[in-house]
Amino acid sequence: MNMLQTIESTYHEMYVDLVLMEAFRQGILDNIEGVDREYLEKVVRVHANVCYAVFSLCVQCRASLKSSLNVEKQYNIRRSVVTSHEMYKYLYGFTGKITTWKEIESILSVKYPEKCSEIAAAADAFLQKYAQAFDGMLRDVSKHFSDKPTEFFKNISMVSERNVTERIGKALGFIQPIHSLLVKELQDNLGMVYYLSWAQPMPIQTLNFGKISLNEKIEALHHGLEEYGGIVESIMRRLEVAEKICKEHQLDMTQNKQWLDMTDNNIGLHVLSIYLDSLTTFMAFCRSESFAEYRQNLSYLIISTHEGFKKLYGFDEDKRAGTYWNRAIKQALIKTDDEQMVEIAERIERKLAALSTNAFLKDEDMIVAFTHFGTIKKTQIESTVVVLDYFKKDVKKDELDILIEYIYVLNDIVRLYNKVIDFENKQLNKEREVQFAGYFDQIDKIDKIVAQNTKDEVMLAKWKESSDKIREMLRNIERMLM
Numbered sequence: 001m002n003m004l005q006t007i008e009s010t011y012h013e014m015y016v017d018l019v020l021m022e023a024f025r026q027g028i029l030d031n032i033e034g035v036d037r038e039y040l041e042k043v044v045r046v047h048a049n050v051c052y053a054v055f056s057l058c059v060q061c062r063a064s065l066k067s068s069l070n071v072e073k074q075y076n077i078r079r080s081v082v083t084s085h086e087m088y089k090y091l092y093g094f095t096g097k098i099t100t101w102k103e104i105e106s107i108l109s110v111k112y113p114e115k116c117s118e119i120a121a122a123a124d125a126f127l128q129k130y131a132q133a134f135d136g137m138l139r140d141v142s143k144h145f146s147d148k149p150t151e152f153f154k155n156i157s158m159v160s161e162r163n164v165t166e167r168i169g170k171a172l173g174f175i176q177p178i179h180s181l182l183v184k185e186l187q188d189n190l191g192m193v194y195y196l197s198w199a200q201p202m203p204i205q206t207l208n209f210g211k212i213s214l215n216e217k218i219e220a221l222h223h224g225l226e227e228y229g230g231i232v233e234s235i236m237r238r239l240e241v242a243e244k245i246c247k248e249h250q251l252d253m254t255q256n257k258q259w260l261d262m263t264d265n266n267i268g269l270h271v272l273s274i275y276l277d278s279l280t281t282f283m284a285f286c287r288s289e290s291f292a293e294y295r296q297n298l299s300y301l302i303i304s305t306h307e308g309f310k311k312l313y314g315f316d317e318d319k320r321a322g323t324y325w326n327r328a329i330k331q332a333l334i335k336t337d338d339e340q341m342v343e344i345a346e347r348i349e350r351k352l353a354a355l356s357t358n359a360f361l362k363d364e365d366m367i368v369a370f371t372h373f374g375t376i377k378k379t380q381i382e383s384t385v386v387v388l389d390y391f392k393k394d395v396k397k398d399e400l401d402i403l404i405e406y407i408y409v410l411n412d413i414v415r416l417y418n419k420v421i422d423f424e425n426k427q428l429n430k431e432r433e434v435q436f437a438g439y440f441d442q443i444d445k446i447d448k449i450v451a452q453n454t455k456d457e458v459m460l461a462k463w464k465e466s467s468d469k470i471r472e473m474l475r476n477i478e479r480m481l482m
Helices: 003-025 037-065 070-091 099-112 111-132 133-143 150-156 162-192 191-197 212-249 257-262 266-286 291-312 317-320 324-336 337-358 362-373 383-392 399-454 457-481
Strands: none
Touching: 003 037, 003 191, 003 291, 003 383, 037 070, 037 111, 037 162, 037 291, 037 383, 037 399, 070 111, 070 150, 070 162, 070 266, 070 362, 099 162, 111 162, 150 212, 150 257, 150 266, 162 191, 162 399, 212 266, 266 324, 266 399, 291 324, 291 337, 291 362, 291 383, 317 324, 324 337, 324 399, 337 399, 362 383, 399 457
8 A cells, every 4th residue: 555645635635525415505415306405414424424534544654664763663653542432432433322433334234244344343453453452442542641751651652654554554454445435435435526526626735844844853853852752762771670670679669769769750740741742743844755645744732832831831820830841840959959950941931921812822723623533522522624624724833933942941851850860869869878878877777686596507697698688788879779
């Protein structure tokens, strides 16, 4: 399958569906003999959503195939976990409810029993392998930034190009034949009207990047992904070793503050998870080759910016106290008592405040349309209609400027927080040295007491063995925390 051609053809199909939806809305097709308007409207809606799923999967796969770094591949291909999961949910649901596709299927199964049986079997195979509880969790951490960054990076490390490609293959096993049946239904019921809809001219769109050179951005983005992806990989390896040590010595660190600061409350990892996502999505945008591909990757950059900004600083001033910037980064900066760093932070905060008022970034309805299939509950509009309406508009330079500004601000935050971490590590290392020196002093005192009061050589040997193990455990924990 030529994925770029598929991107263009499914984009065109979605536009034809939009033309048909508008024709139904205006009553233009009401007088066609033998046309069941209600049924065909459902066929058009499901077809548009199926096309958007295939379109999205192709864009995601192309971004992954063009990626040269593992972290970049993982961030790109994880979107396919969301797309395939959401498409199954849209077509079949997980609660037994009658979906729009099931209504259509009940009619088609009379006309094409064998084909519908094959589709149902393929969908069930996907359900059994990929739509279970773990898949739902993987979908959640792929769609949203987890409140536990180590959980996010552990889960994303399980996402490989090979296993997601297999997942996509299973999803297309039922998506593509559904697409074929729906096209046949439109052709059979609408006849010439359907073919004439294809003759409608596609809207002329322009891509205005101003003086921005996308090729020049690629090198800088690659460097950032390589540097910070390597930092995350190193941190996760150290934590994995630490967990093994804790398990070996049967230590429960789940309530230990220092351990939680390294894992669940690790703001550095939180910020890096957001930063790497932004770099990856912008890289995919820069490597796009057609308007439709540019537009879809731009939508992913909008999603990344929207979701990341909510965690980092927030659009709602009333909820801002719990964001990473206010509850952690600013508090840590105050402790450094470094006027230069505080001044940099104030400049960053002014930029964050300006970004928080931008209607383009705040548009929650657009985010829902980009990430869900079917009818949007709030507006009762089909998500593909919202997406295509957005696609019809020219890419505005000021919108791209806002997204790039956000990435620059993220970069400033990462570099500033690196300085904060250096300061905190020095302080913590001093405290730990004193803390562990105290532990070893206590063991030395106990050793002396035992030696003075025990004459049994066997007991002394057993104590020395226990004492040595405690020392070894403390040294391992000390190295782990350093």
